[in-house]
Amino acid sequence: MPDNSPILALPFLLPSQAQKHVTHNEALRRLDIVVQLSVIAFDAVTPPADPAEGEIHALGNSPVAAWAGQASTLAVWLDGNWQFSPPLEGWRAWGRTEQQLRIWTESGGWVLPRAEVQNLAGLGIGTTSDPTNRLAVQSDASLLTHDGGGHQLKINKATDGDTATLLFQSGWTGHAEIGLAGDTDFAVKVSGNGSSWTEALRLDATSGQATGTAVQASPDDTTTGALMTVGAFGLGDTSGQVISDFNAATRNGYYTLADLATALNAPPGFTTGPAGIHTIASTGTSDITQIAFGLDGSGSTAIRHRRTGIWKGWQLVYTQDSVLGPVSQAGGIPTGAVIERGGNGNGEYVRFADGTQLCTNANSPITTAPAAFTGPITKIDNDKLWIGNWF
Numbered sequence: 001m002p003d004n005s006p007i008l009a010l011p012f013l014l015p016s017q018a019q020k021h022v023t024h025n026e027a028l029r030r031l032d033i034v035v036q037l038s039v040i041a042f043d044a045v046t047p048p049a050d051p052a053e054g055e056i057h058a059l060g061n062s063p064v065a066a067w068a069g070q071a072s073t074l075a076v077w078l079d080g081n082w083q084f085s086p087p088l089e090g091w092r093a094w095g096r097t098e099q100q101l102r103i104w105t106e107s108g109g110w111v112l113p114r115a116e117v118q119n120l121a122g123l124g125i126g127t128t129s130d131p132t133n134r135l136a137v138q139s140d141a142s143l144l145t146h147d148g149g150g151h152q153l154k155i156n157k158a159t160d161g162d163t164a165t166l167l168f169q170s171g172w173t174g175h176a177e178i179g180l181a182g183d184t185d186f187a188v189k190v191s192g193n194g195s196s197w198t199e200a201l202r203l204d205a206t207s208g209q210a211t212g213t214a215v216q217a218s219p220d221d222t223t224t225g226a227l228m229t230v231g232a233f234g235l236g237d238t239s240g241q242v243i244s245d246f247n248a249a250t251r252n253g254y255y256t257l258a259d260l261a262t263a264l265n266a267p268p269g270f271t272t273g274p275a276g277i278h279t280i281a282s283t284g285t286s287d288i289t290q291i292a293f294g295l296d297g298s299g300s301t302a303i304r305h306r307r308t309g310i311w312k313g314w315q316l317v318y319t320q321d322s323v324l325g326p327v328s329q330a331g332g333i334p335t336g337a338v339i340e341r342g343g344n345g346n347g348e349y350v351r352f353a354d355g356t357q358l359c360t361n362a363n364s365p366i367t368t369a370p371a372a373f374t375g376p377i378t379k380i381d382n383d384k385l386w387i388g389n390w391f
Contacts, residue, residue, distance in 0.1 A: 040096055042097075056075070058093060059075055125137045155179065161182055163181050165178060166178050186203040187203075188212070199213065242256050245265060246277065250285040251279060257277070263275070267300070269300055278293075286306070292314070340352075347360050
């Protein structure tokens with residue numbers, strides 16, 4: 001029969017042994033160390049200066065001083081000396097410093113016991129979970145990373161009418177929420193007090209189009225900071241904002257007048273078909289420049305200005321299409337082309353927008369002034385050149 005037990009190495013009492021109480025007490029002392037094992041700390045390396053009787057430390061890999069050479073053993077202070085006992089596979093010990101229960105393994109040392117992680121009622125990391133927040137984490141940051149490729153974070157709801165969102169709080173008061181709130185549209189909501197919420201942005205699940213207070217509600221919405229939509233101020237639209245009075249186009253942008261026959265404050269000559277307007281406002285609606293385009297095929301262009309709230313008259317812009325043609329004027333202001341040229345059996349004429357007319361006949365003298373002349377008439381070169389006014 002061996003002298004010690006095979007597992008805890010407890011000394012046996014032998015036949016005819018003297019002072020059997022010494023052997024018995026040694027066995028009790030060993031049991032006192034390993035049964036309901038509780039250590040001051042795991043991975044200890046430096047002996048305390050004033051240990052208490054029965055104090056136990058689970059030593060680390062490189063202990064020093066009185067513990068030197070006793071790596072991974074249990075150091076027990078008994079009768080004024082350190083005694084050392086190696087732990088065995090499967091021993092459990094409670095760490096007072098760590099407040100943890102650990103298990104000794106020959107391959108890994110003192111490790112935390114493996115826990116069941118499937119179908120848990122709740123899990124709290126650094127905090128306590130509850131029936132609503134079954135997973136609760138208290139830390140400076142949380143990391144979700146890939147396992148060799150991409151990574152997706154999925155939030156699933158049971159029905160379209162339920163909620164699948166991310167809620168951002170400050171002091172446990174919600175101030176921003178993004179996700180699917182009661183439908184399948186993606187929404188962004190904000191709140192200053194946690195109770196009154198504003199839907200800043202909504203992306204339609206079918207069309208992808210955006211609405212919300214962060215987006216213009218209509219083409220003429222002038223909310224500061226709102227995102228401009230297609231057609232706002234005419235931008236991106238094929239027709240621009242449709243109006244019936246040229247004076248109504250007072251903000252930067254593009255406008256359309258569909259019917260010039262009933263339009264108000266139109267440029268001279270803009271009487272049929274549609275017209276387009278480009279407005280440039282420099283200081284609110286006081287100082288404005290407008291450029292109008294005739295869209296009826298005439299190619300007419302006009303420009304006018306508004307200064308300190310007062311509209312100036314329209315001025316036609318002459319181009320290659322409008323410099324030559326029938327001249328006309330109203331009140332001394334040209335309303336037609338700049339130069340007109342024509343003739344008949346009596347000769348040829350050239351008319352200018354200022355009212356000047358030149359008549360010539362290269363074959364014979366003109367004895368009678370052309371009927372078109374009014375006002376003073378000048379004859380030059382043997383009556384072959386007449387200069388006067390055509391109005």
